[in-house]
Amino acid sequence: MKKLIFFVVLSIQFVYAQKKSVPVIDDKVIKVDTLLWDLKTLSKAPEIEWINKTGNVYSLFYKGVDYNGKPTQVFAYYSNPDLILGKPQSKTKFPGVVLLHGGGGKAFKEWVEKWAAEGYAAIAMDFSGKQDDVKAYTMPGPEQGDLDKFQKLETGSDFKNMWTYQAVANAILAHSLLLSFPEVEISKTCLTGISWGGYLTCLVGSLDNRFKAAAPVYGCAFYDESDIFKVPLEKLSPAVRKKWTKYFDPSSYLAYAKPQFLFVNGNKDRFYNVVPYDKTYKLIPEAQRSMCLIPNMNHGHEAGWEPHEIRYFFESVIDHAPSLPKVKQIVQKDSVLNVSYSSPVSIWTADFYYSNDTTSLNETRVWSSKKVQIDPKTKTLFCPVPKEGFKYGFFYLKDHRNISASSEFIIK
Template identity: 45%
Template structure:
């Protein structure tokens, strides 16, 4: 009896001792936002959002550098588990080498094409005041056994397109989006990341993926796809569909293309592209922007913008856009309406900063591919009441207004199509 009483007393004090830790653990789990699945009205969604919104297991490969190296548990591939390599940093780590108890908005960065994880991109966002993570989405730098290892460009193209023959989950578009959502879940578990202030941005193929991720992970409060857009069967990469059967192409478009997911995005989104981009045609890009409500739609069609990662992360407008949402800073200008009369084009706009320059860019070139299309421009006049210009004498097939403010920040109207 004495031993039983002693055992009961011991168990009582043991429970009393560990209860605060259990309670704290539960509170931490509850503090991480969850995806609202009810807002994503898709039957047969290929991503398991219940699984992806859980914090993945992770280890630090490097926990002392100003940009940390992380391995976290990735989505299964061909029935086996994988690890994902990532770079992570925040302003405290950049400045002092360790967390100092401050909190920051977070950003998930999605690279494009064959590009692996880029430390520089993370550093840039940490200097902007963000906790930033980017991953080796294509596993181009991974050691054997950590994920699907792609040896050459043919294999990388195959996993984007031909792999649909094995089902949608074999396609890189599935895996990249899954990794991005897991990366989001990971940084949301970090105490320094502000739970309701996270954004996603991606470049090229990463912009394509951003259009998917912002639609299926509504924990994001802002997005900025650069170049990449939906309607993959209308851009230059449609040539890779030639290896697919009609059924496989239809399945790819139904399960992978962002047009199926972007309409469920709940967040303000800044769409950036060049008018002569060689990968993502301006027409499907314009259709993509219109998949979300006008109030959440912000556009920057950039005259003669180059296409690579530095050109894609260089626009200061992305950070200004995110800062206006998360830090209550001055927002970008926005072209809010267009009106056409007999020979005039008039634009309404909102801007907290004085606009200094405006030009209307237009084309009548319907023969050349997007990258080779000839564009012309005419100046537009800025006034307090709006912006206007005389329509081109020769008319135009499509055009857009591009404006800059006194801070040299640029935005555009949406594409105007005759």
């Protein structure tokens, strides 16, 4: 009899856990005249079908938004700190993270493993509908090429059949699903994405205010000013290009974002160049944004998930852990740049990177650097202005945790 009661209670607890209340996105703060996404509907956890629930990373399908009037399924990987250790599910609650891949990518199992090992319940989904390690992918959405991202709008395609609409909606659904899991701490979910996934992070982080922190890597707004992405946009008629920008460029939404943002990029990225990148982060209030410009950072999925600054940033937001260093103010006095900074850990090294190259593409621009004097007592950096001057510049700092941060770009 006692055993029966125990199993009844356990069953009730299980059912209750599965009916965990998921918070609803507050769409009233997004003050655009037409909002494509039904954020209240997307706030509901989607139906799921587990493909594999063995090993340290599970795989599943969840129901996506309709595409061309037909239902879709989205493939995803999921893990958490218990699973990664091969332990039975505990009563511990974990922070969560949603992982958005870039162009030509997929749901990366390794990325989920990394975040689960670092203490997070992590989900990564596939935006292409062609996950090569899944055989039974019968209801995919749009593909990742320029046709589905740009050109179909010229032919009168419904906005909701465009890749960006589908990817944003399915990323928000993944967050809703994550929030429905009993082991996930509702008040501690974060978002990061790489390249096109960074672009999506700007959009999703602006629309889904249930996230507490977001870290777009490379990706930014103002696609019409990108060395690369302005090319397919310029193939559209002016009216259609204007529509694409209105509905699908992050510049239309970032001003309404609520999470704390960490912007991670290199100074020579091929796809996301200095000027539009600078304009992008300035759409977020200064107190709400942090910077990590990494000199000569490579562009790629592995390079994009490598910076451990992202995890330190998330923990500073959701757990009030020590923050990243932060450049506060840059003032030029005579021929010296004086930089005030804050940091919970003393600064180890500081450099000033600068360039006068205004004719090269972003990825081939020539940069120089010089060491910077650090005054730990006043928390000030001192750097003589280069004799040749500079058009673009930024300060790059590392503390004694080997955690880096930077100033914003200085553009003259």
